[in-house]
Amino acid sequence: MRFDSIRIDHRAIFEMVDSRSSVLDLGCGSGDLLYLLIKEKQVRGQGIDIDEEAIYRSVEKGLNALHGDIDSGLSEYRDGSFDYVILNQSLQQVRHLETVLRDALRVGRKVIVGFPNFAYYKARLQLFAGGRAPVTPSLPYTWHESPNVHFFSIRDFLGYCRSQGIRVERALYLGNNRRVTVFPNLFATSAVILVSR
Amino acid sequence: MEKKGVLKAGAGSMEAVKTQYFTFGDLATGGLVLDSGEKIAPVTIAYETYGALNSEKSNAVLILHALSGDAHAAGSHAQEQSPGWWDAMIGPGKAFDTGKYFVICSNVLGGCGGSTGPSSINPKTSRAYALDFPLITINDMTRCQKKLIEHLGIEKLVSVAGGSMGGMQVLSWLAMYPSSIKSAIPIATSMKHSPQQIAFNEVGRQAIISDPHWKSGNYYGSALPAKGLAVARMIGHITYMSDTSMNEKFGRQKKNTTEPFKFTSDFEVEGYLRYRGDNFVKRFDANSYLYITKAMDNFDLLEGKGPEGLFRGTDARVLVIAFKSDWLYPAYQSKDIVKACKRAGVQVSYCEINSTYGHDAFLLETEEETRLISHFLKKAFYDYEVTGRYEV
Numbered sequence: 001m002r003f004d005s006i007r008i009d010h011r012a013i014f015e016m017v018d019s020r021s022s023v024l025d026l027g028c029g030s031g032d033l034l035y036l037l038i039k040e041k042q043v044r045g046q047g048i049d050i051d052e053e054a055i056y057r058s059v060e061k062g063l064n065a066l067h068g069d070i071d072s073g074l075s076e077y078r079d080g081s082f083d084y085v086i087l088n089q090s091l092q093q094v095r096h097l098e099t100v101l102r103d104a105l106r107v108g109r110k111v112i113v114g115f116p117n118f119a120y121y122k123a124r125l126q127l128f129a130g131g132r133a134p135v136t137p138s139l140p141y142t143w144h145e146s147p148n149v150h151f152f153s154i155r156d157f158l159g160y161c162r163s164q165g166i167r168v169e170r171a172l173y174l175g176n177n178r179r180v181t182v183f184p185n186l187f188a189t190s191a192v193i194l195v196s197r
Numbered sequence: 198m199e200k201k202g203v204l205k206a207g208a209g210s211m212e213a214v215k216t217q218y219f220t221f222g223d224l225a226t227g228g229l230v231l232d233s234g235e236k237i238a239p240v241t242i243a244y245e246t247y248g249a250l251n252s253e254k255s256n257a258v259l260i261l262h263a264l265s266g267d268a269h270a271a272g273s274h275a276q277e278q279s280p281g282w283w284d285a286m287i288g289p290g291k292a293f294d295t296g297k298y299f300v301i302c303s304n305v306l307g308g309c310g311g312s313t314g315p316s317s318i319n320p321k322t323s324r325a326y327a328l329d330f331p332l333i334t335i336n337d338m339t340r341c342q343k344k345l346i347e348h349l350g351i352e353k354l355v356s357v358a359g360g361s362m363g364g365m366q367v368l369s370w371l372a373m374y375p376s377s378i379k380s381a382i383p384i385a386t387s388m389k390h391s392p393q394q395i396a397f398n399e400v401g402r403q404a405i406i407s408d409p410h411w412k413s414g415n416y417y418g419s420a421l422p423a424k425g426l427a428v429a430r431m432i433g434h435i436t437y438m439s440d441t442s443m444n445e446k447f448g449r450q451k452k453n454t455t456e457p458f459k460f461t462s463d464f465e466v467e468g469y470l471r472y473r474g475d476n477f478v479k480r481f482d483a484n485s486y487l488y489i490t491k492a493m494d495n496f497d498l499l500e501g502k503g504p505e506g507l508f509r510g511t512d513a514r515v516l517v518i519a520f521k522s523d524w525l526y527p528a529y530q531s532k533d534i535v536k537a538c539k540r541a542g543v544q545v546s547y548c549e550i551n552s553t554y555g556h557d558a559f560l561l562e563t564e565e566e567t568r569l570i571s572h573f574l575k576k577a578f579y580d581y582e583v584t585g586r587y588e589v
Contacts, residue, residue, distance in 0.1 A: 046544075055548045056568050062576040064514070066535060066547045076539040 008179075009088060009114050010036060012172040012192040016112055017041055021083035024048070024108060026070045026100075027090025031058035038063070046082075048073045070094050074103040081107050088114035088192070092148045105166065105197050114192040117173075119153030121186045137176060138189035154185045161195055170194040214272035214281070216243050216311055219345050229306075229340065235331035239320070242341050243268045243311025244303035247287055248295030250349070256578065257351045258293055259342060260302040261359030261366040263559075264433070264489055265481060267310030270302035271295075285563040292567035297578070298355060303345055305338040305366075307489050309482035312341070316417065316482045328414035333488060335362070335496040339369040343377070355578045358382035358570070360559030361526060362489070365496050368534065372498055375511040380577035382570060384518040385559040387530035388498040388537070394525065397436050398490040401429030405483045414484050426483040427474030434473050439522040439555030508541035516573045517547045518566065520558035546573065 003011065010033050017023060019041045025034050028047030031054070037043045047058050047065040058065035066073065070087075071094055085108030087100070092115050094100045104111045116138035117123075123134035133143040141148065152160075154173065161168050171193045173184035180188040220241045222228035228238020245268045250257060260270050260283065271287035273280050281302075287293040293300050304310035307330070315330040322329070346354065357370045357378050364386025371381045387394070408425025410416055438446075447466040462468045499507060515538050519531035528549050538545035550565045552558040559566070 052548065052551055055546070056565075059516070059546055059548070059569050060572045062572065064544045064546050066545065067549050068532070068547070076536045078540070081542075 006036065007032075008174050008177050009190060009192055012174060013037075013086060013088060013112055013114065014040070015172070016170060016192070016194045017043060017084055019043070022046075022081075023084045023086060024077075024082040025086045025088070026073065026104065027087065027093070028058060028063070028065060029054050031061045031063045031065060033086070033088065034058070034063050035061045070100055071096055074100070074107050077107040079106050080109055082109070084108055084110050084112055086112045086114075088112070089116070089190075091115055092150045092152070095149060097150050101166075105195070110169065110194060110196045112192060112194050113157070114190060115152070115157065116148075116190045117154050117185065117188050118151045119155065119185050120189050124186075136189060154188060154191045157191070157193065161193075166195050166197065168193060168195055213275040214245055214247065214269070215274065216245055216268055218243055218311060219348050221344050221348070229337070229344075231331055231337045232334040233332050237306075237313060237331060240306065240313045240341060240344075241311070241317070242303050242306070242313070242345050243308075244301060244345060245269055245271075245281075246302075247271050247300040248298055250299040250351070254349075254351050255353065256297060256355060257299045257301060257346070257349070258355050258574070259346065259357045259370075260287065260293065260300060261342070261357060261363035262302065262305065263359070263361035263363050264486075264493065265430075265477070266304075266363070267308065268302050268304040268312075269310070271300070283560065286566065286570070292563070292570040293358070293574070294571065298574070301345070301349070303342055305362075305489065306341045307333045307338070307485060307492065309485040314482065315414065315484035315488055325417040327417065327484060330484070330488060332495075333492050335365045335369050335492050336373060338492070339366050339373055342366070342370075343374055346377070352377070354378045356380040356382055356574055358384070359386075360384035361386055361556065362493050364526075365493065365498075368498050369496075371508060371511065371513060371515070375508070375513055378513050379580075380514045380516065380573065382516045382518070382573070383531070383534060384566070385520055385523050385526045385531070385556060386534075387526055388533055389496060389500075390494050391530070395494045397432060397525070398494055401432050402487050402490060404428035404432070405487060408483075411483065414487075416483070421478065422483045423475075423478040426478050426481065426486060427471075429483075429486060430477040430481075431470040431474045434470055436525045437556045439524065439553055441522060441553040442555055442557070445553070507537045508543050511541065511543050513543070514573070514577055515543055515545045516569060517545065518559070518569065519547075519549045520552045520554065520556070520562065521549055522553050523556045523558060525556040 022044040025047045028049050034045040034047050038045050050069045055065050055067045085104040091113055123136050126134040173180040173188035174190050218241055220239050222238045222240050228236045229240045230236050266282050269281045270283045271281040287300050289296045304312040307314045309316050315326045319326045357367050359367050364383035367381050367383040405422055405425035408422035410420045411422035450465040451463050452468050462471050517531050517534050519528040535547045550562050552562045554561045
């Protein structure tokens with residue numbers, strides 16, 4: 001497998017993580033990202049996922065994976081237990097977003113958040129012209145089956161960080177298998193943002 | 198003086214396995230000093246092995262049995278049909294692959310499957326110990342297993358694994374001998390019994406003790422406290438199942454009974470429990486039941502050390518497994534083990550398998566367990582780094 005065939009959000013996160021660091025992946029899915037980081041960057045990794053099948057897949061890859069929800073999974077970790085806490089495509093699905101983000105910033109020295117951009121121009125068009133809840137590559141669910149409970153844009157998230165005194169260290173904006181550099185809140189389908197306290 | 202056990206494995210295709218015996222500590226050298234401060238000498242431990250020990254002696258896995266289990270975990274004895282209690286998990290190509298690993302299972306101290314227990318002969322009196330047998334603990338059981346492992350020349354085990362009380366022994370290994378194991382697999386277990394768990398065990402014990410044949414434990418050579426032990430087992434079986442699994446297995450199905458009497462076993466479930474209870478009496482010693490359930494109730498991994506100190510400095514990897522419908526050893530108890538691992542910085546995986554079988558699930562959900570355990574063991578054994586998939 002070639003590196004550029006890996007999911008673009010995984011590549012973005014890969015760029016942000018230092019070699020030989022420790023990583024907690026909240027919502028690790030089948031463990032592809034952790035596997036990549038362990039293999040290529042020799043990180044020490046721990047995954048958490050609520051889905052049983054995800055645990056089997058992760059353990060099959062030789063990863064440490066915990067079956068449980070993110071909302072209650074962080075409390076036992078001491079402050080600064082990990083160099084990075086990753087919340088990729090999972091923060092918009094947790095009920096208590098602010099608590100999780102605050103706890104992630106406590107447990108990890110840095111936090112990487114990957115999320116779908118609700119203000120992507122096609123989403124705006126569907127809502128504005130079509131009058132319907134948007135369905136886009138990064139927001140692929142119809143309104144009645146979506147696991148997402150929070151809908152926010154890149155500008156929303158950056159504004160939230162500013163209001164909470166959370167430092168944005170780096171931000172990568174992603175389109176359909178490419179980086180987006182101009183007007184990301186309009187043209188990016190998703191974002192990967194590195195933040196710290 | 199230590200009796201030399203036969204180290205030949207040779208289970209191969211798992212035909213005709215044999216129980217072996219390891220005896221240590223004679224009266225002169227003092228024997229085994231227990232947690233209670235008392236001594237037992239000599240101590241015999243019954244064990245079976247499957248697969249072959251490699252020349253580095255680095256491929257051994259120790260399996261630990263539950264309350265009513267024994268050393269016969271897999272394969273079949275000659276002249277016997279019934280396979281071992283975890284046969285679906287141990288064998289060539291199975292979760293504990295005997296093509297790769299040398300699998301050991303021993304009967305616990307205090308048991309009645311060939312290891313020294315209350316039904317063994319007390320060398321001081323030449324009669325069965327009965328209640329002269331000292332109180333034992335889960336850690337005492339583990340100490341005997343450690344002796345057996347040393348006797349087999351094994352310094353480090355690939356893994357220790359077991360469900361229920363077997364899981365308690367796994368935790369005991371993790372706490373007492375962390376440097377002797379590469380990994381640990383506690384299944385459907387707890388760091389300590391809850392009042393509910395103690396309560397069920399106490400009802401079982403009282404059933405035995407109230408049986409007039411029990412005679413303060415001195416029933417050897419005369420009528421056994423069969424009714425009491427059977428009732429204890431019946432209670433056990435209720436707690437091992439779930440509401441759903443009982444419904445599925447029995448419903449309100451009635452048996453065809455012709456006995457014209459009140460309080461016969463009309464329902465399928467009643468017949469099942471009686472059958473299980475009566476069968477148990479044929480193979481299990483009532484005093485062993487008392488001693489072992491007490492050891493389980495007294496087990497408290499956190500005793501004497503705060504939760505902060507537990508597992509600290511352990512580099513063994515841990516795989517914790519729980520089952521959704523298990524109300525006897527509820528998943529929260531497994532999560533407490535996970536929390537302790539997290540606090541100690543131990544590498545841990547956890548899965549709560551979706552099962553309707555209740556506590557029995559650890560013996561029945563072998564497909565899911567195999568998926569987890571086979572890969573987890575491979576990682577522990579080969580210690581492989583995830584390698585060579587991407588060209589960066």
